Amino acid sequence: MGTLEGLALGFANALTLTNLFWALVGTTLGTAIGVLPGIGPALTVAVLLPVTFGLDPISAFIMFGGIYYGAMYGGSTTSILLNTPGETGAIATAIDGHQMALKGRGAAALTTAAIGSFVAGTLATLALALFAPALASVALEFGPAEYFALALLAFAAVTALLGASLTRGLFSLFLGLALGLVGIDQLTGQARFSFGIPQLLDGIDVVILVIGLFAVGETLHQAARYARDEPAIVKLHTFTGMSREEWRRSWKAWLRGTAIGFPLGVLPMGGSVIPTFLSYLTEKRLSAHPEEFGRGAIEGVAGPEAANNASTAGVLVPLLTLGVPSSATAAILLAAFQQYGLQPGPLLFSARPDLVWTLIASLFIGNVMLLVLNLPLAGVWARVMLLPRPLLFGSVLVLASLGAYTLNRSLLDVALLYAVGVLGLALRIFKIPLVPAVLGLVLGPMAEQQFRRAMAISEGDLTVLVTRPISAALLAAALVVLVAPWIIDRRRRPRRE
DSSP states (O other): OOHHHHHHHHHHHHTSHHHHHHHHHHHHHHHHHHHSTTOOHHHHHHHHTTGGGGSOHHHHHHHHHHHHHHHHHHHHHHHHHHSOOSSGGGHHHHHHHHHHHHTTOHHHHHHHHHHHHHHHHHHHHHHHHHHHHHHHHHHTTOOHHHHHHHHHHHHHHHHHHTTTSHHHHHHHHHHHHHHHTOEEOTTTOOEESOTTOGGGGGOOOHHHHHIIIIIIHHHHHHHHHHHHSOOOOOOOOSOSSOOHHHHHHHHHHHHHHHHHHHHHHHSSSSTTHHHHHHHHHHHHHHOSOGGGTTTTOTHHHHHHHHHHHHHHHHHHHHHHHHOOOOSHHHHHHHHHHHHTTOOOSHHHHHHOHHHHHHHHHHHHHHHHHHHHHHGGGHHHHHGGGGSOHHHHHHHHHHHHHHHHHHHHSOHHHHHHHHHHHHHHHHHHHTTOOSHHHHHHHHHHHHHHHHHHHHHHHHTTOTTHHHHSHHHHHHHHHHHHHHHHHHHHHHHHHHHHO
């Protein structure tokens, strides 16, 4: 069955009233989940698996797809308004999105996030339908050396991205890498830095770190400033959209974010974390106003949000064509397929074309639903900034505590949450960036595992990292990312003098 025939079949099935209802349920629920810190799409799909067992598989996967896409949309809301990412993919959005909100441009930030998500989601879903088998074959070319090199590129990118102080950025990165060592060594099975606490054998959950650093740490920091200083009045513009200048600065970022997010989403590299940071770095390097980044640049919201949603479609490529999950949510979806007696892979397209193409068609429909749901609410969400500060602080802490507890129903997770929150407060006081710590925890264990595998395969020969073309190209890109800012600064210095 060709692509056009498959899409025609998919839309015919997806546009029935029953499937439209489940798409609406999934997108609405997913948006709400994305807004709440700590309750991500993976956890929600896992909780709903037993509930949906009696549903038709097509209806169930339409709802799961809506939840997945909706959570990517909703995660930007609290990132922009409260500096509290609902998902790890929304961390990069918080850097400039929250600064825009503090300057009264929260509605514009939410609008560019919603439209960018729609553009990227639509284009990436189209790419999923057209190029899934080819992109999956590219992913098969990646071995341990390539994955390790890609992780180094991500570390270099985030260091350059937040490189006002290289020392502070590296401190944050190594802090995250150290936290990533906690738990059982995946290759030897030995416990590391668990201090005899059974709950730490699985390591520190990245959601705990994200919520603690961003939600709890930011709340404690703002509360301390609120008690010490006169509260600042947040002004809101009367419009709920973007100005002509903001449109001009956003549309290229949406397209570049899509081009970065989708192919990297295909690779099992931590989902949307790397694409969003690389998109942010790209926009900063290409922008005519690099000095605005970190202070409220709209490209810093448009690009990462597009990359975030494009990577979501990319994650579905290896899942549907190879049966290989490349994110936590994809792993839960794999379990959902198996619950219905289905095995994702190349044969799934021939065995159940109705299911595959209806799911892909429903993603197009879900994108439209999400735009209709989110775009009119941009101004409404922006008025969250007008809530009394104590009420807002208390609400964020309650939501953060609930999100941490629901992960494993463990009070230790709540204690870790507030310990990390105090750490986040200290990092803010000393002006140490938070994002490298999160990236270190997310990608550190994977980078270590892939490096050790590469050394085992090559019998300790380090040259394997530079003799493989893809690995060598990624390492060269990492070197350029680190060295280029220094070279540019050296060239500009004589002009200043």
